[in-house]
Amino acid sequence: MEVEKEQSGLSDAGAWALNVISSVGVIMANKKLMSSHGYAFSFATTLTGCHFLVTALVGAVSNAAGYTTSKHVPLWELLRFSIVANMSVTGLNLSLMLNSVGFYQISKVSMIPVICVMEWILHDRKYTREVKIAVIVVIIGVGVCTVTDVKVNAKGFLCACIAVLSTSFQQIVRSYCNRTQTIL
Known part of the structure; x- marks a missing residue:
């Protein structure tokens, strides 16, 4: 039993490490592709299509x-989630x-x-004092980070806002769908 726990912990640590390494690697590769210093690949939508194609192939x-x-997903839910x-x-x-x-x-x-505020608005979710403190620490950390190597313009800021809102909503929808599927 102890060996299984140790192997499970090692497997989890390996999965987390691979997730972080691959996420950072993809971000750095994308930025290199899209930077004016590199190859000046300015087709972010094409890059998105390539990401989806690779994801579909791996799936x-x-x-x-x-x-x-x-799993079967009703067409309307699939369409909404895809958008x-x-x-x-x-x-x-x-x-x-x-x-x-x-x-x-x-x-x-x-x-x-943003996810916490959206869940509070959409689902009237309540958070413990500890979660609120942790979120405040994250907000302070984001504020501290803004004083270093940050370059942004109006179009980039708008894209970031759309990305944050849609990604946050996507996470909430995914979480809600996972909860309802296990209940049903």
Whole structure:
């Protein structure tokens, strides 16, 4: 039993490390592609399409190999989620293209308090004192980060706002759908 817990903890640590490394790697590669100092690849929407294509291929291979199974989702829910997901990824890529990596990261971290406010408004969710303090710490951290290497313009700021709102909404919808599927 102890060995299983240790292996599970090691597996979890490896999954977290791979997630962080791949996320940072994708962001840095995207910024290099879209920077004026690099290859000047200014087609953020094309890059988004490439991301979705790779995701679809990995999903298809994963299903074919038996690692995952497809679930039926009603067409209207799938369409709504797809629109929000596309707005999220496109907004994030445009924000990364138009702003510095520092501002991009700040906008991503700001999703935490935005999700909390949206859940409070949409679902009347209440948060404990500890969660509120943690969110305040995140907000202060975002504020502190804004004084370093941050370059933003009006179009980039608008794209970041769209990205933060749509990504936050996407997370809430995904969370809600997961809860209702386990109940049903």
